[in-house]
Amino acid sequence: MEQRVVRPELLDELDSNDPAAIRSRRDLRVINRLMRGEQWIVNQLTPMRNITRVIELGAGDGILTRKMHAARPDIAITAVDLAPRPPDLPAGIKWLQKNVLEIDLACDGSTAIVANLFIHHFDNDVLESWSTKWRDAGAVLLAEPYRSTTSICLGWLMYPFVNHVTRHDMRVSIEAGFRPDEVQNLLGNNWKWEAGRNFPGSLRCKGVKS
Numbered sequence: 001m002e003q004r005v006v007r008p009e010l011l012d013e014l015d016s017n018d019p020a021a022i023r024s025r026r027d028l029r030v031i032n033r034l035m036r037g038e039q040w041i042v043n044q045l046t047p048m049r050n051i052t053r054v055i056e057l058g059a060g061d062g063i064l065t066r067k068m069h070a071a072r073p074d075i076a077i078t079a080v081d082l083a084p085r086p087p088d089l090p091a092g093i094k095w096l097q098k099n100v101l102e103i104d105l106a107c108d109g110s111t112a113i114v115a116n117l118f119i120h121h122f123d124n125d126v127l128e129s130w131s132t133k134w135r136d137a138g139a140v141l142l143a144e145p146y147r148s149t150t151s152i153c154l155g156w157l158m159y160p161f162v163n164h165v166t167r168h169d170m171r172v173s174i175e176a177g178f179r180p181d182e183v184q185n186l187l188g189n190n191w192k193w194e195a196g197r198n199f200p201g202s203l204r205c206k207g208v209k210s
């Protein structure tokens with residue numbers, strides 16, 4: 001577990017209407033509730049009065065997007081995912097069904113880049129390139145898997161309750177996850193970073209313009 005290992009996740013390769021994908025997205029909602037990364041992001045974002053725009057990368061089912069919209073309806077949110085726009089997403093939220101590697105969105109000091117359980121999908125060289133791509137953002141909020149044997153063991157406890165896609169992707173995600181200083185080292189010094197983790201294996205990284 002010394003180094004990150006990035007391997008493909010099954011959910012990314014399934015059609016979003018495939019029953020196994022639907023079930024795995026449901027599992028993810030339970031895992032998200034346990035890991036509390038989404039709530040951490042909302043709690044950090046809510047008092048950031050200088051932020052008026054959010055770009056959420058890998059927004060999945062749009063759960064975090066909805067929570068951010070409810071907490072800060074004044075923020076213009078653009079959510080990006082390979083998956084189609086979730087039904088019933090509030091009309092004010094912009095949804096881009098795109099590969100994040102192919103988007104070119106303007107960003108400035110009033111923009112926060114946000115992702116929950118997403119940036120671990122990418123190799124270090126991609127993440128290093130994001131230090132330039134997103135360098136003007138006023139804030140970066142990321143909740144990602146903490147890479148450790150303990151996280152793997154905690155994941156095993158979920159095995160009876162989740163499907164084969166989630167079992168596979170959980171292990172792959174943890175192996176591609178991060179230790180506290182790694183995110184900061186990859187995304188660079190454009191922001192002043194704080195990193196911490198909670199017991200169920202969630203790493204939280206907050207970067208703000210110094």
Ligand SMILES: C[S@@+](CC[C@H](N)C(=O)[O-])C[C@H]1O[C@@H](n2cnc3c(N)ncnc32)[C@H](O)[C@@H]1O
Nearest residue numbers: 012028058059060081082083098099100116117
């Ligand atoms: C582990 S899920 C996390 C979803 C959501 N953030 C959550 O916490 O429930 C990863 C998401 O990333 C999306 N995804 C994977 N690779 C992507 C890419 N290159 N561009 C955009 N979305 C991508 C998948 O469609 C999936 O919804």
